[in-house]
Amino acid sequence: MTTSRPAAAPRTTTAAVPQQRTPLPASAAGPRATPGNLAAQLADLAERRGWGDRAAFHQGHRVWTHGEVHALAARAATVLAAQGVGAGDRVVLALPDGIAWVTAFLATARLGAVAVLVNPELPAADHAFMAADTRAALCVTGPGMEERFTDRPRLGADQFLASVPTAAPAPAHPVDAHAPLYIQYTSGTTGRPKGVVHTHGDPKAYHDLIGRRLLRITRDDVTLSVSKLYFAYGFGNAFVFPLFSGSSAVLVDRRPSPAAVDELVARHRVTLLYSVPSAFAALVAERGSGHQACFASVRAAVSAGEGMPAGLGRQVTELLAAPVLEQIGSTEAGHAFCANSFDHNHPGTVGRPVPGFEVEVRDANGRPVPDGTEGELWVRGPTLTPGYLDRPEETARALVGGWLATRDLARREPDGTFRHLGRADDMEMVGGITVSPLEVEAVLRAHPAVREVAVVAVVDRLGVSRLRAFVVPEPPVHDGLREALLRLARERLAAFKVPRGVSLVPSLPRTPTGKLRRHLVRRGAW
Template identity: 75%
Template sequence: MTPPTTLRLTPRSAPRPPAAPPEPAAVAAPARGRTGTARTCPGNLAADLADLAERHGWTDRPAFHQDHRVWTHGEVHALAARAATVLADRGVAPGDRVLLALPDSVTWVTTFLALARLGATAVLVNPELPRADHDFMAEDAGVTLGVTGPGLEDRLPPEQRLFGDQLLALACTAAPADPRPAGSGTPLYVQYTSGTTGRPKGVVHHHGDPEAYFEFIGRRLLRIGPDDVTLSVSKLFFAYGFGNAFVFPLFSGSSAVLVGRRPSPAAVDELVARHRVTLLYSVPSAYAALVADRADGHAACFASVRAAVSAGEGMPAGLGERVTELLGVPVLEQIGSTEVGHAFCANSLSHNTPGTVGRPVPGYEVQLRDSDGRPVPDGEEGELWVKGPTLTTGYLNLPEDSARALTGGWLATRDRARRDPDGTYHHLGRTDDLEMVGGITVSPLEIESVLRTHPAVREIAVAAFTDEEGATRLRAFVVPATPVEDAEALEAGIVGLARERLAPFKVPRTVQVVESLPRTPTGKLRRPLVRRGSW
């Protein structure tokens, strides 16, 4: 694994929102690991973050808002040190892997920090997954313990399970544990890929990676400072949400609002207004829900927001403009992967090109290659390859998959893109998104972007299917903006729009109205299910 750069953090104050903090100066990049004030256990993420809060005077500043309770940075780190003792008493030792299946909460944060303090590895999973998925991940990762929440009483045998509220209750009377030695390359956590095209794969990240996420994205691109307040619709078990709501607040002295379940649009309104949120992170489908049914344009509840970030999928054409109109701030699109840990290509406050995923994040290299691995010139479509300091070295227990995806320190992302001469990238979907219709390769994203402009369409997905005569046809699955009274008229209108603006072989032959589209817990469209036409 290529060592990331060393990042020296100095206290910074961001201006009061909605104005953005000033452009940061370039930071020197020696070898990984901070130097300076003596630490209890340098290199251990939990110990380093506690020291950082102490040195910069953040211990009494808000770190997390949950329900109507505010937790300071000092409280979180102190509780995590005590929770580490409880986990150690349950047999958790350095190098052990522990399943973390909790909703977003201070319990999640302190459990993660406690495991880091012990030199153990947290296996981050969506708590709402079915038991079969949790069983697979627990076995695949070889966990020795699981920290779970309500409704997960059947996960793992009783002797291998600890409930999150039980952990915190015991921590209140426990003595703080000393941090265990850990280098920047010591395993810190495992996240599983979304599994949109097959079995999820376990990806290992290390104690030095979160600091790189903050330095390259949080500090340089988003200019996050102590006065910022974050709300991430994407959850902590997801790479995007982990950086947004855990890494960035703890490395900047700022705070984040934690919500157990994905908030509704009305809940987002209320949370932003109540906590004076300055940074909003979400996915395109959630942004679409936020702007739906709002005919009055900009909403006063978003007056504190200084920037909105979108990832997980490409922002549909036109949606970014509507979100900007609603929030009154730019929408900064970015693209990342579980294998990299966060974004590797992103728009920033100083350079934002709507409709693109921006330029490579500082510290990362991005290339476009054709199917034979040759470089692709500007203006032509190719597959994205990325190389950088936080790139994983491989998947758990999958050497063949690792060899296919990782070559010479580069990751084949399987994302398709086009690069402009100024280095800005346009995301064109996944290599496995393409459909074959009558022997011609078709991108459903192009068709969807056209049909989404129909006023009766809220969401749409297009896939190829084989009819009773064996011919390949396109079908559009539509989530209507309002209840449909005349399905035939809606179908005629959508097909008519396609005929006006698309080549004949790109016109869907049928339209099916559905209540929702199949998505992963992180908001990505599950195209294999769309192709089958059942979910």
């Protein structure tokens, strides 16, 4: 759709940029002998480009400059070292988006340690598993988590930040670009999380291939990402791209409501809005698709996490008066591997392979299929994970000959774009987050009034996927069963895994051998 402004032109922000800059201390920039260390590389880049006094992160009414961020990180590394963290150690970051997250990540990198990025809203059992699975040397946590990680050394975010100003800057530990930098967890078809390892060299590739080449991010851009820093999508959007481009990002400690998005975009003159289809649908539902003045600064929106229905894409474009660029990525790839761009934007598709990546559609035997044929999406490229943490068998299944079997269903169109058609396994994609229905079903099945249950993502009237539970109840059925099941889910599951509704049904569709026909449940076709 034609927009009301040149698609590629970045907007100038209203943030004041002082003419005089404060140089970074040499200890913050790091020695030239450690070019592989991400923290040293970013600090050196900010110094060389003169970004020291430019805004890097906005949180509430506070602004942190690039110079402040890297100076804080150098001191924060000393704080973590005092807690016993050294090169190669794993540090769990169970923090909401904010300056504590940014500082702790860079400090961990600076020490040559490995950050473990976890959603702070996960249930306690998930946190305990991830800390044990990574053999974490330290857990840095947000408020209200004092009872978590009791068998591991723990440092609260407030105590961590309070200790930073008086600490001496720490030098950067020498590592090469292939050294492990961070671990993010994904779920397999069994629901068991797997730690995905990425290296010090990966973030620069995310920026060079996507941020700079496809999104044309400059130092004048201001980012707002609804997806959080502990997810692969949000990590690139709101951490990597700003620090490599000299631009800034707005950090929000919880998922913003549509009204909050309006206010944040208007206040900070946001130019790049990253979100998932369900959140974009909420924006449209709140005010309709007519252009709103609060979005006047936005030059582009980026959508990922799940497919955006064509009708919704048009409505978002009209609301923002800016193009919507859809893309697809994975935790294993680190960020997007297939994306639309300003030069090649094909709504309804996930675009073309990101420069440096190869993408193929293959049949069940792993053979490439002709254009127009549905198959499974395989990808290889420079930022693919070297493997899952301590999961050699699962690594071998997912990574074959340097290619990643994504388990996504897709079709390659004659123009070279790819159309995403869903998942090949039983995982459900909701709000840009992959959810194992087996985990949710196990919780609901624990209720004595439940005989059978299937949890699937169902497309609502706006064309957005919502998690819904289909339950075969034990007779007699009592009126409060739906509410009781939702209450049980809220008590035992992370918020994004809680079904939006419960439908009571007489039976579930199964094969003659008793296997659930989940694709029929998704369509309600039984």
